[in-house]
Amino acid sequence: MKNKIRKLDKLLKYNKSFVEGKKYEKYETSKDPDKKIVILSCMDTRLTDLLPKSMNLKNGDAKIIKNAGATIMHPFGSIMRSIIVAIYEFEVDEVLIVGHYGCGMCNLNTEDLLNKILQRGIPAETVTTLSNAGINILKFLHGFESVEESIQDSVSLVKNHPLVPKEIIVHGLVMCPETGKIDVVVDGYK
Ligand SMILES: [Zn+2]
Structure with a gap:
């Protein structure tokens, strides 16, 4: 850890001045999303500010869930759970x-990713043990071949989920990470 910038120290120092300077005031809102929407998006850093700004969303407008690839890995995983809570509670x-x-x-x-894991010192036996326990690491890490197809799959998963009410509208969009331009893959009103 020598010569390494301790990120949390820096962050906490800034945080103190943020709170003391009352810079939070312009973000004050309630926990209920004003626009009554939930967004599942990717953790890509280019979208951090661009996505809400390009959609005219301010603090308090929407529930935003993020992960790698905006993918729903499992119908009863944490992403679907968040969407269901957003629907019924908010x-x-x-x-x-x-x-x-x-x-x-x-x-x-x-x-390649698995090789990186092994190079960082995770023993190959761990991979074997997981594999014997029925966890296919490559399948677990796998993303998708086409963003449009992936979005379509997620839309139909939400739309057909047994705990999602029929009247819920589900859209599928793809954003340009440079300009914020949105292409509609699935128009939920149709
Ligand atoms: Zn991404």
Whole structure:
């Protein structure tokens, strides 16, 4: 850890001045999303500010869930759980699945990633043990070949989920990570 910038120290120092300077005041809102929407998007850093700004979303407008690739891995995993909570507890009536072009999860080289894991000192036996326990690491790490297809799959998963009410509208969008331009893959009103 020598010569390494301790990121948390720096962050906490800034945080103190943020709170003391009352810079939070312009973000004050309630926990209920004003626009009654939930967005599932990718953790890509280019979208951090660009996505809400390009959609005219301010603090308090939307529930935003993020992960690698804006993908729903499992119908009863944490992403679906968040969407269901948003619908029933926060009166959300539209769901937007927002992927983006140039996503790191598109054609992700899982063999290469597994090699990196091994090079960082995770024993090969661990991979074997997981494999024996029925966990296919390559399948677990796998992203998708086409962002449009991935978005379509996620839209139909939400739309057909047994715990999602029929009247919930689900859209599938793909964003340009440079300009914020949105292409509609699935128009939930149709
Ligand atoms: Zn991405």
